[in-house]
Amino acid sequence: MTDFVIETHQLCKSFKDQPALRGLDLHVQAGSIFGFLGRNGAGKTTTIKTLMGLLRADTGSAHVFGVPVTDADSAAGVRRRIGFVTEDKELYPYMTVEQIIRFTRPFFPSWRRDLEQRYLEMFELPKARRIPDLSKGMRSKLMLLLAIARGAELLILDEPTDGLDPAATEDVLRELVSITGSSGITIFFSSHQLSEVELIADHVGIVDQGRMVVSGCLDDLKARHQRVHVVLESGEGPPVRWPEGAESIRQEGRVVSILCSHNADAIVEQAQSIPGATVERFPVTLKEIFLEHARSN
Amino acid sequence: MLWLKGWLETRFRLLFMLIFTAPLLFVMHSAGAHATASSVSGRVAGLVSHVIPFFIVFTCAFLAGAGIATQTSFQASKGLHGSALFTLSMPVRRLRLLAVRAGIGWLETSAVIGVLCCEMWLEIPMQRAGVTPIEMFEQAATLIACSSVIYFLSVLLATMLDDQWRVRGTVLASVGIWVLCTQLSLPAFADIAHGIGERSPIVAHTIPWNVMAFSLGLSAILFFAALKIAQRREY
Numbered sequence: 001m002t003d004f005v006i007e008t009h010q011l012c013k014s015f016k017d018q019p020a021l022r023g024l025d026l027h028v029q030a031g032s033i034f035g036f037l038g039r040n041g042a043g044k045t046t047t048i049k050t051l052m053g054l055l056r057a058d059t060g061s062a063h064v065f066g067v068p069v070t071d072a073d074s075a076a077g078v079r080r081r082i083g084f085v086t087e088d089k090e091l092y093p094y095m096t097v098e099q100i101i102r103f104t105r106p107f108f109p110s111w112r113r114d115l116e117q118r119y120l121e122m123f124e125l126p127k128a129r130r131i132p133d134l135s136k137g138m139r140s141k142l143m144l145l146l147a148i149a150r151g152a153e154l155l156i157l158d159e160p161t162d163g164l165d166p167a168a169t170e171d172v173l174r175e176l177v178s179i180t181g182s183s184g185i186t187i188f189f190s191s192h193q194l195s196e197v198e199l200i201a202d203h204v205g206i207v208d209q210g211r212m213v214v215s216g217c218l219d220d221l222k223a224r225h226q227r228v229h230v231v232l233e234s235g236e237g238p239p240v241r242w243p244e245g246a247e248s249i250r251q252e253g254r255v256v257s258i259l260c261s262h263n264a265d266a267i268v269e270q271a272q273s274i275p276g277a278t279v280e281r282f283p284v285t286l287k288e289i290f291l292e293h294a295r296s297n
Numbered sequence: 298m299l300w301l302k303g304w305l306e307t308r309f310r311l312l313f314m315l316i317f318t319a320p321l322l323f324v325m326h327s328a329g330a331h332a333t334a335s336s337v338s339g340r341v342a343g344l345v346s347h348v349i350p351f352f353i354v355f356t357c358a359f360l361a362g363a364g365i366a367t368q369t370s371f372q373a374s375k376g377l378h379g380s381a382l383f384t385l386s387m388p389v390r391r392l393r394l395l396a397v398r399a400g401i402g403w404l405e406t407s408a409v410i411g412v413l414c415c416e417m418w419l420e421i422p423m424q425r426a427g428v429t430p431i432e433m434f435e436q437a438a439t440l441i442a443c444s445s446v447i448y449f450l451s452v453l454l455a456t457m458l459d460d461q462w463r464v465r466g467t468v469l470a471s472v473g474i475w476v477l478c479t480q481l482s483l484p485a486f487a488d489i490a491h492g493i494g495e496r497s498p499i500v501a502h503t504i505p506w507n508v509m510a511f512s513l514g515l516s517a518i519l520f521f522a523a524l525k526i527a528q529r530r531e532y
Contacts, residue, residue, distance in 0.1 A: 049532065088382070090379045092380045099301075105298075143383075
């Protein structure tokens, strides 16, 4: 029995000969909060839609809860166990808040009325209001309510905090962490807000041009990645063959900045061997890791 | 609960079509009130052959399939799918989604046709004199069965086109069917246009069973084709 709730292997998908996914390998552990990062057009939404059975992969495989998701109907059973927030947050314009809750509830036998009530109050959603009359932030909150109250084992959230003000974003993120802690559900979410991801995710994956370029436990990634600054005695140091793990090397004046993806000790040792050089090492943020990988690809 | 979604999507369209029967009735009433016994059958035949088929095509185009594929041309042109993504996140097979949505529209179309037939019988005195309630019921059943082809053609188009183009496509395709039926010598069982018009029970006083059976069979094929497209469709 696999521990992975989501597992893709060499997933490929093209639109009119334009590749969106080029052999994506993704592994999301049960009970984790997985932040799925990437630039616009990197393949995040395509991956999410494939997992939901809205798109069919050209080649490769995708499994959710160990069930192969090959088309819309094969994914139907799996969707009972998934809460989903779409990227555009579009809901039925002819329904009220109460009607859409009443509509969604019967599809999910594990529907959590307690969570429904809790989020109605917490998000201050007026039950009688028609959906077109809700602001984008309110629609985002309503979609989150509809996703979380399903009693799902997996939440797939495409830009869940899009349109929320900072206070509401904070509330939502806190709730996501809270429900993961209390009910052990897995959260797989995409976001452009790296600070949000850093705040709540315990695992991250960075996708670029349809490939997973970095994936793993956030703490491990941050521990592995370090920035090493080498201040040279003069403007040009001796040519150095940096050890493996020196991902990005930039020089501005006398300062050489190296982002290490691993093997930082060996890189520091090498830097210290340069005559007259001063070496410092710094922890890096997720944003730095993301930008370096996005740029290098 | 899919029925609730379908009902909320179409209720105003249904209301509009039911209200639309009133001006049609007025024309019918005028035809009936001023007709003499000798001219009434000709007038009713003309009404049944020309006005009612037009009304039925419009009803089918209006009530079929809204929301199955995409929401509006504006969204479709931008590659957006509106609330369809939310619907498709439900643990429901596309067969059920399509069947419930198409079923509700078909029931509503049938209801409009039923109301129209009742009104015809009640409002046109000369027709009431010459047609029994049972014949009027047979007329409604014939219209419902034969118009199913138009309805399910519209459902099929809904899996490929957005709502506005679907309506236009349905009307154009219906005109095409009409031209085929009137210009070519089709076998009697395939002549849907005349099944709705001149060969319908209140004009011909017989039930066109073969046309009805052909229409229902063709409707099933159209629904199956729509289902196959819906199942293969990517969002």
